[in-house]
Amino acid sequence: MKSQKQKITPLLYDTYCAMVKNSMGARTFRNVYACVDGKKKDITKNSRRSCAFFVSSILLSSTSVLHAVKLICEIHITVGSTVKDLALSGWKHVRTLKRGSILVWEKDRDGYPHIGFYVGNNKAISYSSNKKTPVMHHFTYGVKNGKPVRKIEAIYWHKKLSSKK
Known part of the structure; x- marks a missing residue:
C-alpha cells in the first residue's frame, strides 16, 4: 500500500520568532x-557595529527557509x-508594537542608530556591542525619570507575519 503524501505548510511567523529568540548568545554576527x-x-x-548585520541575517535566513x-x-x-531594504521588501512603518x-x-x-527585534512583554532582542552577542533587554533599555533610556524612532511590521501560513 502506498503511503499518503504529507502536506507540509511552513509557518513563517513561528519560525521567524524562534530564529530571533534562539539567536541570543550566538557569536556568528561579530565580524564582517x-x-x-x-x-x-x-x-x-569587532562587534561594535553588528546590529544591522544581525537583523538582516535573521531576516534573510527566514527568507531562505x-x-x-x-x-x-x-x-x-x-x-x-x-x-x-525593509521598505523595498514590504515592511511598513507602524505605531503599534x-x-x-x-x-x-x-x-x-x-x-x-541601533536596530533589533521586539519580542513582546516590553522586551527586545538586539546585538550588544558589550557582550558581543544578541541579548534580550527592555525595549527602551529601561526608563529613567519617566522617559525611555533610548527612544524608539521607528517600528516596522511585515503583513506576511500576520498570516497563518
Missing part, C-alpha cells in the same frame, strides 16, 4: 571583513541600508 583602500578591515569594528516569502533582499552592515516588529532606536552618542 572587507577590503578597504586595499587593506583587510573588520567593518563591524520559507522560499515563498521575502522579508529582505540581502545582508546589510548599516542600519540605514537595512531600513531602505507587535511581537516580531523591527525596532530602530535613536542614534547613540557616537551618532549611530
Whole structure:
C-alpha cells in the first residue's frame, strides 16, 4: 500500500520568532571583513557595529527557509541600508508594537542608530556591542525619570507575519 503524501505548510511567523529568540548568545554576527583602500578591515569594528548585520541575517535566513516569502533582499552592515531594504521588501512603518516588529532606536552618542527585534512583554532582542552577542533587554533599555533610556524612532511590521501560513 502506498503511503499518503504529507502536506507540509511552513509557518513563517513561528519560525521567524524562534530564529530571533534562539539567536541570543550566538557569536556568528561579530565580524564582517572587507577590503578597504586595499587593506583587510573588520567593518563591524569587532562587534561594535553588528546590529544591522544581525537583523538582516535573521531576516534573510527566514527568507531562505520559507522560499515563498521575502522579508529582505540581502545582508546589510548599516542600519540605514537595512531600513531602505525593509521598505523595498514590504515592511511598513507602524505605531503599534507587535511581537516580531523591527525596532530602530535613536542614534547613540557616537551618532549611530541601533536596530533589533521586539519580542513582546516590553522586551527586545538586539546585538550588544558589550557582550558581543544578541541579548534580550527592555525595549527602551529601561526608563529613567519617566522617559525611555533610548527612544524608539521607528517600528516596522511585515503583513506576511500576520498570516497563518
